[in-house]
Amino acid sequence: MQISRIPKILFFAVCVRPLVLIALGLNIVNRKGLPTSGPAVIAANHNSHLDAIVLISLFPLSMIHRVRPAAAADYFLANPWRAWFSKNIMGIIPLDRTGGTDLDVLFESCREALDRGEVLILFPEGSRGDPEKMGRVRKGIVHLLKDREHIDVIPIVMHGLGRALPRGEALFVPFNCDVVIGDALRVSGTAAEFTQKLKLSFHKLLNCCLTRNPEDSEK
Amino acid sequence: MPEIPRHSAIAMGIILGLLVIATCVRLLLAKKHPGKDFTELRQRIQSWWWMVGSLFVVLSASTGTAIVFFGLLSFLALKEFLSIVPTRHADRRVIFWAYLSIPFQFYWVYLEWYGMFIIFIPVYLFLFLPLRMVLIGETSGFIRAIATLHWMTMLAVFCISHIAYLVTLPVKNQDAGAIGLVLFLLFMTQFNDVCQFIWGKSFGRHKIIPKVSPNKTWEGFLGGGVTIVLCSGILAPLLTPLSWQYGLLAGALIGASGFVGDVVVSSVKRDLQIKDSSQLIPGHGGLLDRMDSLLYTSPLFFHFVYFLCY
Numbered sequence: 187m188q189i190s191r192i193p194k195i196l197f198f199a200v201c202v203r204p205l206v207l208i209a210l211g212l213n214i215v216n217r218k219g220l221p222t223s224g225p226a227v228i229a230a231n232h233n234s235h236l237d238a239i240v241l242i243s244l245f246p247l248s249m250i251h252r253v254r255p256a257a258a259a260d261y262f263l264a265n266p267w268r269a270w271f272s273k274n275i276m277g278i279i280p281l282d283r284t285g286g287t288d289l290d291v292l293f294e295s296c297r298e299a300l301d302r303g304e305v306l307i308l309f310p311e312g313s314r315g316d317p318e319k320m321g322r323v324r325k326g327i328v329h330l331l332k333d334r335e336h337i338d339v340i341p342i343v344m345h346g347l348g349r350a351l352p353r354g355e356a357l358f359v360p361f362n363c364d365v366v367i368g369d370a371l372r373v374s375g376t377a378a379e380f381t382q383k384l385k386l387s388f389h390k391l392l393n394c395c396l397t398r399n400p401e402d403s404e405k
Numbered sequence: 406m407p408e409i410p411r412h413s414a415i416a417m418g419i420i421l422g423l424l425v426i427a428t429c430v431r432l433l434l435a436k437k438h439p440g441k442d443f444t445e446l447r448q449r450i451q452s453w454w455w456m457v458g459s460l461f462v463v464l465s466a467s468t469g470t471a472i473v474f475f476g477l478l479s480f481l482a483l484k485e486f487l488s489i490v491p492t493r494h495a496d497r498r499v500i501f502w503a504y505l506s507i508p509f510q511f512y513w514v515y516l517e518w519y520g521m522f523i524i525f526i527p528v529y530l531f532l533f534l535p536l537r538m539v540l541i542g543e544t545s546g547f548i549r550a551i552a553t554l555h556w557m558t559m560l561a562v563f564c565i566s567h568i569a570y571l572v573t574l575p576v577k578n579q580d581a582g583a584i585g586l587v588l589f590l591l592f593m594t595q596f597n598d599v600c601q602f603i604w605g606k607s608f609g610r611h612k613i614i615p616k617v618s619p620n621k622t623w624e625g626f627l628g629g630g631v632t633i634v635l636c637s638g639i640l641a642p643l644l645t646p647l648s649w650q651y652g653l654l655a656g657a658l659i660g661a662s663g664f665v666g667d668v669v670v671s672s673v674k675r676d677l678q679i680k681d682s683s684q685l686i687p688g689h690g691g692l693l694d695r696m697d698s699l700l701y702t703s704p705l706f707f708h709f710v711y712f713l714c715y
Contacts (some may be wrong), residue, residue, distance in 0.1 A: 208477075209479075210683060211481070211484060211485075211488075211683060212684075213415065213683055266496045274621065346488060349494070351493070351498070352494070352497075354498070357501060359483065359497045359498075359500055359501050359504070360480075360484050360504060361487060361488045362484060362488035362489075362683050363488075363660060369646065394680055396488075396489060396681070396682070396683065396684075397488045397489060399489075399490075399491045399677060
């Protein structure tokens with residue numbers, strides 16, 4: 187085993203797993219829909235810093251070093267401490283989202299990861315946005331998979347993490363959270379068609395959430 | 406490990422025996438009908454092993470361990486409640502304080518400070534939470550938010566802490582010890598659920614509250630109730646300081662209040678249009694689905710015993 191994997195495995199085994207079990211508590215729907223090997227792309231909604239941590243914790247410890255969240259370079263590499271944590275513990279793939287970069291260059295490292303057979307976690311909404319509200323689904327994912335249309339895209343919807351630790355809050359408050367795993371999709375047709383398909387899938391999965399109230403769905 | 410008093414040890418042995426029988430029946434059924442899917446039954450019985458096993462371990466370890474265990478149950482129950490009910494985003498910090506009440510409440514139990522234990526939630530916490538909410542300043546939906554939070558802490562913290570207090574009561578039945586009361590309450594409450602279900606399934610005709618719980622019938626309620634009253638009359642003198650006459654009354658109390666707890670939690674779930682409160686216990690649903698009757702039986706049984714014997 188490579189030394190570099192050890193911090194991530196230790197962190198998830200000793201800190202994350204017990205915390206997710208007791209302080210959070212997950213209601214997982216369709217767990218067997220998770221990919222057992224790469225390459226695969228997980229497209230999840232984004233409400234909280236906990237999202238990526240919870241998603242990685244769903245995978246067996248033997249596999250977590252191959253599960254890599256794509257994350258904004260400007261935020262996660264902003265200071266040396268955060269950068270060390272992001273790279274060595276979370277194993278992020280930094281994305282330069284300042285806009286100037288060419289899309290192909292932007293996704294270069296993501297494509298390399300997929301070609302190594304890794305599982306890539308993407309948040310197609312971009313940033314975390316308002317708590318528990320679905321933002322606009324962006325088209326980047328279609329660009330990323332342009333020449334790799336055989337790769338499964340697994341939509342996952344999480345609900346409740348935006349209550350436990352929303353954007354801009356430092357206080358963690360325990361809440362049960364839903365993690366609903368959808369059926370795998372493949373990129374086909376135009377970018378707009380695929381993002382529409384993904385959006386529909388997200389909305390369908392949201393309805394399986396226990397922690398979502400009837401009133402929320404009317405918003 | 407302190408010695409377990411004789412009657413409590415026998416009671417634990419009998420419960421483990423029942424679980425062994427349930428497991429054997431399940432294995433026989435699976436052998437007889439190889440094509441049928443018994444996953445849910447298997448999960449249910451396995452979860453029972455975990456629940457009963459962990460309960461017996463903490464009860465026989467020490468009073469402190471048992472109090473911490475019930476405190477943890479209280480936390481999980483409160484979290485489950487607060488996760489399924491609508492909460493306002495602005496109230497996260499108020500909710501945090503509601504969680505903080507748990508270590509305090511169970512610390513009073515540990516100190517055996519009855520006066521504080523009995524007023525801490527309904528007086529201090531209930532008056533403090535609105536204040537904290539006012540400081541945040543969000544007035545839209547204020548009444549509903551504070552009422553929800555009060556009701557949740559009442560059920561999940563105040564009611565469950567009564568089970569823990571049973572463990573600290575001075576021993577009056579030397580053969581049963583402090584844990585006899587807890588075993589009696591938990592067994593009777595769960596057995597009441599089972600009896601009402603079996604009686605209802607076999608003879609149920611007249612529905613009690615079809616709007617809330619279509620499976621609840623008068624036959625199940627009364628048949629289960631009579632069974633519990635009789636069992637309680639026999640078991641109470643063995644496991645609790647109660648005489649057999651008061652045992653019968655305790656049985657009636659547990660039968661009736663267990664039913665109420667069950668339908669109250671059902672109404673909460675029905676209002677939210679969900680079937681289970683979480684997936685914490687495989688085969689059973691959430692903690693609240695399992696503890697629903699207990700939320701009502703524990704404070705009522707506690708005060709019944711406390712009034713008569715202490």
